[in-house]
Amino acid sequence: MNDIGWIDAVLTAARPQAVGALLRYFRDLDTAEEAFQEACLRALKTWPQNGPPRDAAAWLIFVGRNAAMDDVRRRAKQVALPDEAAISDLDDAESELADRLDGEQYRDDILRLLFVCCHPELPSTQQIALALRIVCGLSVKQIARAFLVGDAAMEQRITRAKARIGGAGLPFETPGAVERAERLATVSAMVYLVFNEGYSARSEEATTRGTLADDGIWLARLLLRVFPQEPEVMGLMALMLLQQARAAARFDDKGAIVLLEDQDRGLWDDKRIAEGLALIDKAMRHRRPGAYQVQAAIAALHARAKRAEDTDWAQIDLLYANLERLEPSPVVTLNRAVAVNKVRGPAAALEMVEPLGAKLANYFYFHGVKGALLQQLDRCAEARAAFDRAIALANTPAEAAHIRQHLDHLDRENA
Template sequence: MTDLAWIDASLIAARPRAIGALVRYFRDLDTAEEAFQNASLKALEAWPKHGPPRDPAAWLIFVGRNVALDAARRAQKQTELPATLVADEDPDAVAAQLDHQRENADYRDDVLRLLFICCHPELPPSQQLALALRIISGLTVKQIARAFLVGEAAMEQRITRAKARIAGADVPYEAPTAAERATRIGVVAATIYLVFNEGYSTSSEQAARAELCDEAIRLSRLLLRMFQDEPELMGLSALLMLQHARTPARFDEAGEIILLEDQDRTRWDAHLIAEGLALLDKAMRHRRPGPYQIQAAIAALHARAIHQEDTDWAQIDLLYASLERLDPSPVVTLNRAVAVAKVRGAAEALAMIAPLERQLAGYFHFHGLRGALLLELGKKSEARTAFDRAIALARSPAEAAHIRLHLDRLQQKR
């Protein structure tokens, strides 16, 4: 690997821990970000000369803190102070100077606080995602703007607004209690899942958005590495991996979506599936089921079915039933109806989703599924009405194209 590639990978990996510690120190997001930025520049000078420091995060925190303090001192005295920077020193000597060697456990609350700040409940989800990707993942404003399909200036403004809101919000800097920690983990996990879904609900041409899936998986691994005995975090990681494993098979050459049942399963990412299954296996030993674990278990049943016909729909129906109890929502019931249709027939599934009509009237998938069930029952004109409404609600050409396929088949059947 070249120096630059190695340094880049190290900076990305060290970023959450380093910025997390700098935020605790400066109690300000912008100052911490700038300190990290400056430390990264020093790293680009020093690391190729001296080789990699033993603990890149500790190095970056130390240097970032010094640079920021020097700047503050200079600004205060309005005079030039001799630079006491360490960029030319041996990085491991620098690490040895640190007041204490920070272990994984010491970083935990710093990183969790940083994650929590970015996912602060006072921020609207769109700002949470943008801020998390900017601060924690270190994506550029340009990259994030592209991923969310908005202009760069608009994204810049969104992030600035989010930061302003955080500055005015109540951010706890003391170590959290066990209960507070659990709440924060839950909030952060939800945002990671949102990041993933932003990337997943996209078409193949938009590679920038697909990168969000990789980023979400990376963040879920980071969180799990810090909180190793949280079964729901294992479930979240497993869920993201099992879903992302299908990505190579999800789109055809024209960029149109291929439904799960029509995907070429040999193209699924076997490594990601194996890791997802291992994590789920580990989570289940705790016997403390939760929504992420159950959704991962459903994804695992799909992943384990070598052919579509092997899918254990009865088990999927049961899992959705427990998800309905644990975390009820119309979308969960809608998903369950897909399994019910396979196990007990289209009529029963249709009856199941009938009460959802008002809540899901504006939801593409509701009308898509309803159309497919009606079609299966031979109710062609009702099916056509449902498909037409689905197309009107489609959020991407791929979604619309998929429904048009159904309509074409309808046409042929006449």
């Protein structure tokens, strides 16, 4: 096999399971990562000649574990293990190890690895950086580029995260059912954070931060592989796919924001939509609703509408009402108000929005939505004040430019 491009794909796919198992063996994140890297180097030396092993993850775990133990023995001036040439054909050992990597242990290893990356003592920025480095295998340079920071700063961020984890005394025993459910919720939140880091990127950042959305989807696929019957994981995956399906239509050729109702639906990714719709339909058949499923169901209604005017806003209103019960939040209520505006008009929507002012005083979208509702009600002076506040709070030039369009419209109406 002269073309070794396939090796990178195999190593990437096997990485979470291998690093997770090595973490269980050595109970140290740096040791597990170094052991995996050593196993990868040996794979690059032996696989081109010998071909891929029957179970790549088992091979990498076996070689990585031996390499780490070899390093310990060398330091202790004990007898070293055989070199890679002597262990390149691991049929018997690999088969034995693969037999022991049953589904339950595999799931616990993956979950442990992901949970370590999103330890509650870590801020979200460190959780995301650590997951991208340890689970996805991105280089420090790639992660730094995505976050628009220097390599040294990102290296320091990851190092600090590892140090905090090392001092936290994490348990390594197999989690019980209750703890596993709690961990899954935490991991799902971290995965969605990774996705949103990319999905919320400005148009000019699409080639850097935008790739994080795909990394989030990759992590969600990993979770779904570990928990194939968990409806909330299906919902999370469906939500990401349905949102990312609209990526090509979210900005115009000048980088300006294009609202959902104004998007060219011909630019939407039909393949992702089909997969997302199938997943949310499957999840809802379990009849165990959760926040991700409800959000995915809302995204599905948008995806199923061939034209903006075909959108079932009444059903979206009901779904947001369910989401308010499952996950009460002023932001959820604000989003529901957008649907209420479509169903019952701006007065009813504004009645929902105004009480949110204290909690969302510094939230760009609150003032943008409020301004749009006031504009519809011909309360122009109040609308202008809301739009001015939104511009002051805009996170990107594109957001500010979008609000200025509303102000321009107000000026034309009052000219």
